[in-house]
């Protein structure tokens with residue numbers, strides 16, 4: 301009996317030790333999102349991607365970080381499309397106004413953005429090129445007006461070849477803006493599928 305108890309205690313200590321060893325490092329949800337006149341949702345005061353980002357951060361216990369550009373984008377939708385299409389044509393790298401503190405302490409980084417012209421806004425590539433993502437997990441999520449993920453996962457792989465890119469999530473902007481129950485269900489299903497340690 302004594303032997304059994306001793307074994308049990310050793311086993312318990314070992315299993316606690318194991319779980320702390322295998323626990324993941326910190327998780328970051330970094331996102332870019334725009335407010336103002338937006339496709340299919342009118343004039344919004346919280347961006348579609350921001351809404352999804354907050355839900356992911358809340359469900360994963362992650363830190364939340366907004367990627368902001370030095371030059372803000374026009375509130376007017378048509379004006380914004382002109383700026384965005386020019387930046388994409390030029391493969392621009394808009395300067396960022398915000399920087400992640402202690403980036404090295406994160407090993408899993410969700411990266412969220414709208415889809416602009418079938419791609420992430422160019423500011424997302426500025427972000428990807430501003431840090432060392434090698435050995436980290438990147439998990440893309442997007443909101444869109446119909447184009448879905450649009451291959452951003454593949455472009456992230458090209459931008460960060462030494463990171464592991466996990467399966468992304470695409471949510472329609474109108475759903476993000478108007479149907480929190482559906483967004484939560486989608487996020488839950490996706491988090492269960494990608495199986496990150498929380």
Ligand SMILES: Cc1cc2nc3c(=O)[nH]c(=O)nc-3n(C[C@H](O)[C@H](O)[C@H](O)COP(=O)(O)O)c2cc1C
Nearest residue numbers: 333334347348349414415417418443445446447473
């Ligand atoms: C400049 C611009 C370009 C866009 N291009 C696309 C596109 O190519 N495909 C698409 O499905 N939606 C497109 N949209 C719609 C946005 O992806 C969608 O409304 C998104 O949810 C906006 O997210 P946000 O509120 O976080 O900025 C575009 C919107 C803007 C402003």
